[in-house]
C-alpha cells in the first residue's frame with residue numbers, strides 16, 4: 001500500500017517533468033531515478049510502468065526509457081477525408097449544444113437530467129454493489145434484453161414482454177427507431193419545436209425532416225394531415241406527454257385524430273415517452289401505444305430521466321414486423337445492453353424504493369418548478385412563460401422581440417450560466433426567440449443566482 005502510494009507520487013512528479021521535455025528525449029536510468037527520488041528500484045519501475053500505460057513514455061529494451069510523442073510524424077493532411085465522407089449529416093453545432101455540460105462551475109439552468117441530490121443515489125449504490133457481486137450482471141442477456149426486465153417494462157404499456165427491446169437510453173431508442181422505420185432519404189415529420197436529439201437522430205439516419213407547428217394541445221392535426229400528404233412521410237415523431245421543450249400535452253381529441261391519420265396514411269408514430277415518470281400535478285396519461293392495436297405506435301421510454309443520466313437504460317416498444325426488425329438490428333449493433341445496467345434497472349424498478357423515490361422526486365420537482373417560474377417572473381419581467389407544464393423538467397420562455405437567443409445564451413454561458421438556446425429546438429428558422437430553462441438539474445439557490453446573472457444580460 002505504502003509502496004503503491006509512493007510510486008503514484010513519483011509517477012505524478014515524473015509526469016510534470018516529462019511535460020517540460022521533448023519527445024524522444026531519454027530519461028535517466030532506473031538507478032539514477034531511484035537515487036534522485038529516494039525510492040527503491042521496484043517503486044521507480046512501477047511508476048515508469050504506469051507512465052508507459054498512459055502513453056507518456058516508452059521503454060526500449062537495452063536502450064532505456066524515452067519520452068513518447070510523435071517526434072518523427074510528418075504534418076497530417078486530412079483534406080481527402082471530406083471528399084470521401086460526402087455531405088455532413090449531423091449538425092455539429094446542435095450536437096455540441098446537446099452534449100455540452102459547461103464546466104463544474106456553471107449553474108445548470110438548462111440540462112435535462114436530475115441533480116445528484118434528486119437521484120436515488122443511496123439505492124443505486126446499494127443495488128449497484130449487489131449487482132456487481134452477483135453472477136447475473138457479468139453474464140450475457142438475449143439481444144432484446146433480460147426477460148424479467150422486459151416483463152416489468154411491458155406492464156406499464158399494456159404490451160407483451162416480447163414487444164420490448166431494451167436499449168441504452170432514450171437517445172439510442174430514437175436512433176434505432178428512426179433508422180429502422182424509415183429508409184435513408186425518406187421524409188419524417190416532427191412537431192415543432194422539438195427535442196434537438198430527435199432532430200440529430202433523424203439527421204444521422206439520413207432522413208429528410210420537416211416540422212409541423214404545435215400549440216398547448218400538441219401537434220396541429222390539420223397541418224399534420226397536409227404535411228403527410230405533401231411529403232408522403234411514413235414516420236411522425238411526437239412527444240404526446242409533456243413535450244420537451246414546451247411542456248405541451250397532446251389532447252384526448254388530437255390523440256384520436258393523430259391515430260386516425262397514422263392509420264389512413266399507413267404511417268408510424270414514434271412516441272417519445274421520456275416524461276412518463278415525471279408528471280407532477282396529476283398522473284401521466286396512458287401511452288399512445290396502449291391505444292393502438294395495429295402497430296402504428298412505436299414507443300421509446302427512458303430511465304435516465306427519473307433516475308440518473310448514467311443509468312443508460314431505455315426501451316423501444318413495437319409490435320409486428322417493425323418490432324421484429326428493430327430487435328434484429330440490435331444484434332447487428334452491439335449484441336445487448338450491459339447486463340450489469342439491466343440488472344440494476346430491474347432491481348430498482350421492482351424494489352419498494354422505486355415508488356418512494358418517485359414520490360420524493362415529484363415533491364422536489366414541484367418546488368423547483370415554482371421557484372424557477374417565480375424567479376423568472378420577478379427578475380426577468382420581459383421574458384414570458386407561455387405555459388407552466390404539468391410535468392417534465394423544462395420551462396419554455398419567450399424572449400422579447402429583437403433579442404437573439406444565441407447571443408443571450410452565449411452571454412449567459414460567459415457569465416457561468418447554462419441556458420438552452422431556443423434555436424436548436426427548431427428544424428428550420430425559429431419563428432421567435434426563446435430560451436429553454438430546466439428545473440431538475442439546479443438547486444434552489446443555483447436557480448436564484450442563475451436568473452439574477454441572466455438578468456444582467458437581458
Ligand SMILES: Cc1ncc(COP(=O)(O)O)c(C=O)c1O
Pocket residue numbers: 112168169170171172195197239244272274302303304305309313314
Ligand atoms: C425528449 C427527450 N427524449 C429523449 C431523450 C434521451 O434521453 P436519454 O438518452 O438520456 O434516455 C431526452 C434527453 O434529453 C429528451 O429530452
